[in-house]
Every structure is written in structure tokens, then in C-alpha cells.
Amino acid sequence: MPFFRRREPVPPKEAPRDEDLPELDESIDVDDATAPEEELDAQALDGSWTRRSADVIPGGASTGSKQAAALYGDDHEVGPTHFSRASGCVMSTPADTQIVDCTMALGSVAIGYADESVTRAVMMAAAAGNVAGFSHTSEVEVAERLCEVIPCAEQVRFLKSGAEAVTAAVRIARTATSRPRVVACGYFGWHDWSNSGAGIPDSAHHETQFVPFDDVPALERACRAAGQNLAAVILEPVIERLPSEAWIAAARRLCDELGAVLIFDEIKTGFRVRTGGYQEYSGVTPDLATFGKAMANGYPIAAVVGLTPIMDAASLTWISSTLAGEATALAAVGAVLDRHAQEKVCDELWSIGKQMRESVERAVSASGAEGVTVDGIDPMWLIRFDDATRQRRFLELAVGEGVLFKRGAYNFSALAHGDEEVIVEIERAASSAFVTLTEESEA
Numbered sequence: 001m002p003f004f005r006r007r008e009p010v011p012p013k014e015a016p017r018d019e020d021l022p023e024l025d026e027s028i029d030v031d032d033a034t035a036p037e038e039e040l041d042a043q044a045l046d047g048s049w050t051r052r053s054a055d056v057i058p059g060g061a062s063t064g065s066k067q068a069a070a071l072y073g074d075d076h077e078v079g080p081t082h083f084s085r086a087s088g089c090v091m092s093t094p095a096d097t098q099i100v101d102c103t104m105a106l107g108s109v110a111i112g113y114a115d116e117s118v119t120r121a122v123m124m125a126a127a128a129g130n131v132a133g134f135s136h137t138s139e140v141e142v143a144e145r146l147c148e149v150i151p152c153a154e155q156v157r158f159l160k161s162g163a164e165a166v167t168a169a170v171r172i173a174r175t176a177t178s179r180p181r182v183v184a185c186g187y188f189g190w191h192d193w194s195n196s197g198a199g200i201p202d203s204a205h206h207e208t209q210f211v212p213f214d215d216v217p218a219l220e221r222a223c224r225a226a227g228q229n230l231a232a233v234i235l236e237p238v239i240e241r242l243p244s245e246a247w248i249a250a251a252r253r254l255c256d257e258l259g260a261v262l263i264f265d266e267i268k269t270g271f272r273v274r275t276g277g278y279q280e281y282s283g284v285t286p287d288l289a290t291f292g293k294a295m296a297n298g299y300p301i302a303a304v305v306g307l308t309p310i311m312d313a314a315s316l317t318w319i320s321s322t323l324a325g326e327a328t329a330l331a332a333v334g335a336v337l338d339r340h341a342q343e344k345v346c347d348e349l350w351s352i353g354k355q356m357r358e359s360v361e362r363a364v365s366a367s368g369a370e371g372v373t374v375d376g377i378d379p380m381w382l383i384r385f386d387d388a389t390r391q392r393r394f395l396e397l398a399v400g401e402g403v404l405f406k407r408g409a410y411n412f413s414a415l416a417h418g419d420e421e422v423i424v425e426i427e428r429a430a431s432s433a434f435v436t437l438t439e440e441s442e443a
Ligand SMILES: Cc1ncc(COP(=O)(O)O)c(C=O)c1O
Pocket: 106, 161, 162, 163, 164, 166, 186, 187, 188, 189, 190, 236, 265, 266, 267, 268, 292
């Protein structure tokens, strides 16, 4: 007699139908959540959220780049810091000020905020049960689909953030090679192995050596110094510009020669430069790669992907996260993959990004503003200032004109910036801000 009774199988529930789901737009009343307790003017109301956040959240925001000081270069009330709705490329503040967003949530959204196809897929997944004691079938399906579009992907492990995925890639490389040392170039998130500073013991990162971007001799020296201890070379392949072919080729050659794992961190470049990332663009295939951000149009998921003989090492070490395979973010990836299959999303991101940066370049030259340059590549471009005070003032003026530009880092194109009026609006706001900035400097 078995110790449990066999039950009649429960008939599977039908998947939710479209008509069972709430309407996307009208269903959620955000006004209640943001209603001011007292009548405040728009600026004061938006500023009240900046102050409230500073009281209850260290730094004012859980994402470093969204803290007031990171947004504006000053943690005083320079401009709004919180949104209550976002749609396309436009954020609405609690005071209902509309702001065109050129930062696109640090590049995590490349289609648009609240995109209908992505939102619907996520809602369907939530309604069907987000997690259970088994893994969801979509984990397998999305992994299979990623293997079709990413050159190095034969196997996939999902995680929740870019930093987790990159840390997992390094762990896999160390396990596969039984070696400790890592040569690195780029930003890989907040985890100990790739950072130094307060709260991080030196021992946490003493096996990581950073090298400058696109510097072949420095890369060669670091790899040779590590020699038979070299587990991996991990590169962010695009940092403000495309790398030279020589640098990428040297990384591939040195890894092959020394028996190390080549990892591309494609958290920013994946589903943006090309669907399959920089490796698809360049034709150079790494052994492992990490993807996140635009892959899920704003939902929390990242992936480490790679060649089977190396990915196999993921089972020899411990890499696991309770919600790694939850269905809503996987559904978002599925919807993004559908868009990439149906449309030339990345070509559009290059072309729209070019229009965005050219509109700002025109604003710079028309205003005669000095000490300002527009850099980067078209889908990830940045405005560089010689002077931090002028930068702070520009950002304040531009947001007052209804456009948020990223301070000291990338602006990211999205399909949602593709309307001509959006480009005109970006140019108008930038021009007005640069003209005022120039007048103030001359006064
Ligand atoms: C290249 C790269 N790797 C890793 C990360 C970390 O990702 P996350 O912030 O999702 O942990 C980032 C974030 O900006 C990134 O740009």
C-alpha cells in the first residue's frame, strides 16, 4: 500500500483567454496611488517624492543611476525623480508632467514602455500561474529560442539580473577550467568579484585584473601574466565605440592559446546592436555570453548562454535562484523574440538612434554651445560635457523642457522614439536648453 492515495488527475485548467484579462490601459488607476494629500504645484509635488524617497531609501532609489544625484549631478531638487506611468518613450510624473525619456530605463527597454504585445504576454503568464513546484515549460521554450538567435548559445541558464548572469558566467568559466584568474574590461554590475571599495574585502576581487578598453598590448600582458591560471577573459565588447577588430581577435586568440574561456558581456549590446549581440555583429563567437536588459523589454531576467562543453560546468557548481524561471519575465522575452522575428528591430534601433543623436548634434551647433560633444554608437549614444556644472544645468533645463537625457552615460534608442514628432521634440528641448545655457555662460 503506497503511503499516499492516488487521486483522480485534476483536469488541466484552460489557459486564460484574451477576453478574460483586464483591459490593459483603463484597468489600473494610478491616480489614487499618487494623489497629493494637499494641493501642491507640479514642481513641489514631484519634489515631494524626491524627499520622501530620500527618507526611506538610502540614496533615494534602489537603482544607483536613478538616484537624484546620478540623474542630475546634484541631490537637491533639480528635476523630477519619480514616475507614475510610462508609455512608449514618455514618462508621466506624479504631477502629470510628460517627459520624453532618452534613457529608456538604462537601456532595459528597446521596444517601448507598456508595449501592448509584451504587456499582454506578461499578463497571460501571470494569470496562468507564475511559478510552481516544477519549472515552467516556457523556460525550455525560451532557452531553445535563444539558442536559435545567439551565435554562441547551445545552452542557457536564466537569472534575474545582469550582475547575477555575469557572476554566473565567471563561476562557470572557473569551474570548467579549474582556474581562478579573470582578465576583465567593462562594467559588470555590483557584485564583489568585479568591484572594489567600501564593504568589499580585497580578497573578493584579487583574482580579477581589469584592463583598458581596446588596448591589445595591455590585454596580452594581463593574459600572459595569468598564464595557466587564466580562467576567463570577460569583455564588454562595446564601450562608447566599437572595438578594433585586432582587440577582439587578440582576446579570442589568447583564450584559445591559454585554454581560457572567452566571455562577452552582452547585457547592453544584446537585442540592440544585433539580436544576437555584438558577436552576431562582429562574427567573433565567444564561449559564453550574458544577456539581459533589452531581451525582456523591462522585465527582470538575464541569461548566461554558451557552448555545451563549458555550460555543462554549471551543473558542477552551485548557481541557482528561486525565481530564475518565473513565467512573466520569460513571457516578456518570448514577446520580444517574436518582435525580432517579425521586424528588423535592431536596424530600426540604429536608424532611430542616429536620428536622435543627430537632432542633439544640430542643437549643439545651432546654439553655439561649447565644451559639448555627442559620442557613442547610434543605438547607445551620449552627451559629453567638459564641465560638470554646465552639464547639471543643461539636464535641469532639458527636463524642464520635457526631455530626460542621461547624465554621463548612454541614451538608448527604442522603437518608441521612432515617431518624427519625438525626434522634433528632442531637438526642440535640447536646442532650448543649449541656447539658455550659452546665454547664461555669456552673461
Ligand atoms: C555590460 C553590463 N553588464 C552587467 C550589468 C549589470 O546588470 P544589472 O544592473 O541588471 O545587474 C550592466 C548594467 O548596466 C551592464 O551594462
